[in-house]
Amino acid sequence: LSTESATFATGVARTMLAALYGELVPQTKSPPLGEPSEDAYSLFHARSAAMGWLTPGVEGASGGLWGMNEAEAVPASGPQSRRAAWFQVVLTGQAPGKPLPVQPFLACAGDVVARLGTLQLEAIQLLLPERAAPEDRQSAPRSGVRVTEPLLDALNWFADRDPGLRGPVRVTLDGGPDPSIRSAAPAIAQWVQEVRQDVFVYNSYSLAGDDHLVLWPAPLDGEQPDLAHHRVTFRGTLADWSLDTLGWLAAFLADGSTRTGVSMPLIFTADQSELAGSPAG
Amino acid sequence: MRRMLIQSTRMIAVAVVAAWAAFLWAPSASAAAAPLGSGPGHHATAQIPRVQYPCSPIAKGDYVHVSSGDASGHGWWLDNNCNESYGYVCITLQENLSGTWYNKAGPNCASIPPGGGSGKRVTARKACSSTKYTYWRSYVTVSTSGGKGYGSDSTYTPEQNIACRA
Numbered sequence: 001l002s003t004e005s006a007t008f009a010t011g012v013a014r015t016m017l018a019a020l021y022g023e024l025v026p027q028t029k030s031p032p033l034g035e036p037s038e039d040a041y042s043l044f045h046a047r048s049a050a051m052g053w054l055t056p057g058v059e060g061a062s063g064g065l066w067g068m069n070e071a072e073a074v075p076a077s078g079p080q081s082r083r084a085a086w087f088q089v090v091l092t093g094q095a096p097g098k099p100l101p102v103q104p105f106l107a108c109a110g111d112v113v114a115r116l117g118t119l120q121l122e123a124i125q126l127l128l129p130e131r132a133a134p135e136d137r138q139s140a141p142r143s144g145v146r147v148t149e150p151l152l153d154a155l156n157w158f159a160d161r162d163p164g165l166r167g168p169v170r171v172t173l174d175g176g177p178d179p180s181i182r183s184a185a186p187a188i189a190q191w192v193q194e195v196r197q198d199v200f201v202y203n204s205y206s207l208a209g210d211d212h213l214v215l216w217p218a219p220l221d222g223e224q225p226d227l228a229h230h231r232v233t234f235r236g237t238l239a240d241w242s243l244d245t246l247g248w249l250a251a252f253l254a255d256g257s258t259r260t261g262v263s264m265p266l267i268f269t270a271d272q273s274e275l276a277g278s279p280a281g
Numbered sequence: 282m283r284r285m286l287i288q289s290t291r292m293i294a295v296a297v298v299a300a301w302a303a304f305l306w307a308p309s310a311s312a313a314a315a316p317l318g319s320g321p322g323h324h325a326t327a328q329i330p331r332v333q334y335p336c337s338p339i340a341k342g343d344y345v346h347v348s349s350g351d352a353s354g355h356g357w358w359l360d361n362n363c364n365e366s367y368g369y370v371c372i373t374l375q376e377n378l379s380g381t382w383y384n385k386a387g388p389n390c391a392s393i394p395p396g397g398g399s400g401k402r403v404t405a406r407k408a409c410s411s412t413k414y415t416y417w418r419s420y421v422t423v424s425t426s427g428g429k430g431y432g433s434d435s436t437y438t439p440e441q442n443i444a445c446r447a
Binding site: 059060 | 341342343344346347348353355396397398399401402414418436437438439440441442443444
């Protein structure tokens with residue numbers, strides 16, 4: 001059997017998922033013939049193809065970053081229905097030495113949601129698939145490299161932002177049944193502070209259950225609703241609350257997790273809530 | 282005499298043109314009876330060329346994946362040069378056991394418009410009996426045989442090792 005394209009290392013399909021929480025207000029202008037002809041699935045597929053990020057769903061396909069799985073948008077139907085849209089792909093690119101393509105993934109998701117309506121993003125949930133060991137660990141092309149380089153290259157994109165856009169962010173990393181994320185938390189926190197960047201300015205981490213951000217449904221649970229969840233929550237400030245910045249942050253923390261020995265799939269959740277008692281802003 | 286000759290020639294020319302036009306642009310009675318291409322996109326008063334031409338529709342599918350405890354895949358089609366309102370799309374899910382591919386769901390078929398948009402996809406699902414990693418793929422076919430272009434295509438989607446054993 002072929003293990004090419006949509007697989008890595010173990011040959012297992014590497015699923016990446018993004019769920020956007022908040023209120024999605026559909027466009028008020030109806031299409032001329034009533035029901036829209038496109039939906040989140042077809043728009044995401046089309047946008048991925050247009051940007052060169054889609055690997056076609058045919059045998060032997062090459063190029064692109066992901067193959068299409070699912071997508072759905074659910075316009076606001078009540079206060080309980082907060083998952084406004086979700087997108088699922090399988091990664092097809094070979095990962096060593098490259099960050100997870102979360103930033104383009106969320107850019108594509110954001111483009112689709114913007115086509116469908118207006119989303120007030122309240123929280124985000126990402127399933128980050130297993131990651132490869134960093135290239136510099138294996139072949140050490142440059143000693144001392146602490147971050148996957150494309151993540152450093154991308155920092156200029158976030159420079160010169162309006163400081164007024166900075167705000168608090170809470171990020172929970174959930175390793176599911178793998179407890180290693182908890183033991184790695186201090187090392188991840190240290191790593192974040194050692195890397196010179198100001199997209200995410202670290203403040204604290206917590207292993208306490210009350211601090212975690214848990215969004216449902218949990219993508220790792222599948223048919224195992226009683227699955228154990230080992231979590232750690234980081235707090236800090238983010239350059240701005242946007243899918244673009246969150247995409248970089250997710251790839252950054254995934255990179256740090258891998259470098260501290262956590263390579264299993266992670267659920268990344270984030271919102272803007274502040275630590276109780278901390279000053280606003 | 283000369284005037285009569287000219288008049289006869291004109292009448293013959295008109296008759297020939299009318300017959301040719303009737304041949305090329307006959308009302309779509311025959312197309313309406315066809316099994317495909319007779320969906321709501323066709324208007325009763327539309328005039329469709331009776332002469333069909335070969336065309337190349339494109340079968341499309343996504344990567345088989347786990348969705349709500351099922352192996353799941355979608356199929357759709359692209360019109361390319363067919364100019365057909367509907368194509369007949371089928372999708373079959375296949376699971377690989379001991380090196381052999383077995384059909385596990387489908388073929389699920391539907392006559393759908395091209396493009397893959399809302400309501401323009403066919404889905405096949407098979408419940409997983411365990412989360413044991415297993416290779417899956419889908420086989421998608423499309424055929425058009427409406428009033429305009431006729432053609433067909435098929436494709437296998439990439440093999441996926443997913444946490445689903447049916």
